[in-house]
Amino acid sequence: MITARSDTLPAQAGGSHGSAAGFLSGNALELHAVSRHFGSLRAIDDVSFTVRAGERYGVLGSNGAGKTTLFNAITGDFPPTAGRVQLFGEDVTTLPAHERVRRGLRRTYQTSLLFRELSVRDNIFLAVRGVAAGRLSLRRPAAGAPSREATEALIAQGRLQALADTPVAALSHGQQRQLEITMALAGSPRLILFDEPAAGLSPAERRELMALLTGLPRHIGFVIIEHDLDIALSVVDRVTVMHNGRVLVHGTPEEIQRNDDVHAIYMGEGRHAHH
Numbered sequence: 001m002i003t004a005r006s007d008t009l010p011a012q013a014g015g016s017h018g019s020a021a022g023f024l025s026g027n028a029l030e031l032h033a034v035s036r037h038f039g040s041l042r043a044i045d046d047v048s049f050t051v052r053a054g055e056r057y058g059v060l061g062s063n064g065a066g067k068t069t070l071f072n073a074i075t076g077d078f079p080p081t082a083g084r085v086q087l088f089g090e091d092v093t094t095l096p097a098h099e100r101v102r103r104g105l106r107r108t109y110q111t112s113l114l115f116r117e118l119s120v121r122d123n124i125f126l127a128v129r130g131v132a133a134g135r136l137s138l139r140r141p142a143a144g145a146p147s148r149e150a151t152e153a154l155i156a157q158g159r160l161q162a163l164a165d166t167p168v169a170a171l172s173h174g175q176q177r178q179l180e181i182t183m184a185l186a187g188s189p190r191l192i193l194f195d196e197p198a199a200g201l202s203p204a205e206r207r208e209l210m211a212l213l214t215g216l217p218r219h220i221g222f223v224i225i226e227h228d229l230d231i232a233l234s235v236v237d238r239v240t241v242m243h244n245g246r247v248l249v250h251g252t253p254e255e256i257q258r259n260d261d262v263h264a265i266y267m268g269e270g271r272h273a274h275h
């Protein structure tokens with residue numbers, strides 16, 4: 001249950017989590033035959049799977065497999081051209097992205113969207129204000145203490161105290177990823193989509209990032225796109241492997257580990273790198 005890991009990080013200010021049981025029952029995400037076509041290109045085609053509340057889920061696949069396009073369909077950045085997206089039991093297929101944020105969905109991007117000239121603290125403050133801003137709720141919150149308190153709580157949760165006044169431009173690549181993940185925690189998320197957070201990191205930075213992910217409170221489910229098979233399989237409960245826009249296989253890390261088709265795709269990656 002929720003107590004298993006949530007005590008490893010301080011509770012976040014600025015939102016009640018309600019009862020643990022309520023958050024951990026049911027499905028966080030259901031994809032029903034989701035497709036996204038760009039002209040004649042079937043970037044994703046007929047993808048279906050379910051992520052349970054609090055579950056940690058991996059999406060694997062070589063370059064161009066459709067992983068980021070799938071995230072865009074889930075968040076509403078590029079809605080699906082066919083199929084249905086269900087978030088916490090509610091059909092959100094036609095809802096705009098900010099309505100999905102309001103329901104507890106967050107994401108990080110493959111390319112950093114941090115404000116490089118601003119400090120760690122100011123970037124986190126903007127994330128806090130972003131999810132609480134007028135466009136995301138009917139009532140525009142005052143700019144005062146609650147946002148500041150939530151910002152300081154997030155700095156502590158992300159273990160970024162020592163870097164709070166440092167401009168992003170002066171952070172290492174790993175520290176920037178740590179900051180992006182911390183920003184995704186603003187405003188009581190229930191499901192976070194991480195798009196290749198470990199890309200470009202050193203082996204030591206990767207280990208720290210994975211520790212940060214596995215240390216997240218258990219009521220927060222996540223879906224992680226990760227290129228490295230070993231890393232992905234070490235942090236998730238279940239996996240979907242995509243290839244050329246379609247589902248190749250679903251399974252537990254153990255099942256994926258011994259699947260010959262998966263290994264064939266990863267071995268043949270060089271030839272599949274460009275479409």
Ligand SMILES: Nc1ncnc2c1ncn2[C@@H]1O[C@H](COP(=O)(O)OP(=O)(O)OP(=O)(O)O)[C@@H](O)[C@H]1O
Nearest residue numbers: 038041043061062063064065066067068069070275
């Ligand atoms: N906005 C777009 N317009 C046209 N084609 C697109 C668009 N976005 C993605 N595609 C195409 O859809 C396919 C899937 O791309 P996507 O970025 O989802 O792959 P990916 O699995 O995330 O790859 P990578 O591992 O390189 O990040 C590719 O052929 C890509 O060129």
Ligand SMILES: [Mg+2]
Nearest residue numbers: 067068069110
């Ligand atoms: Mg991608």
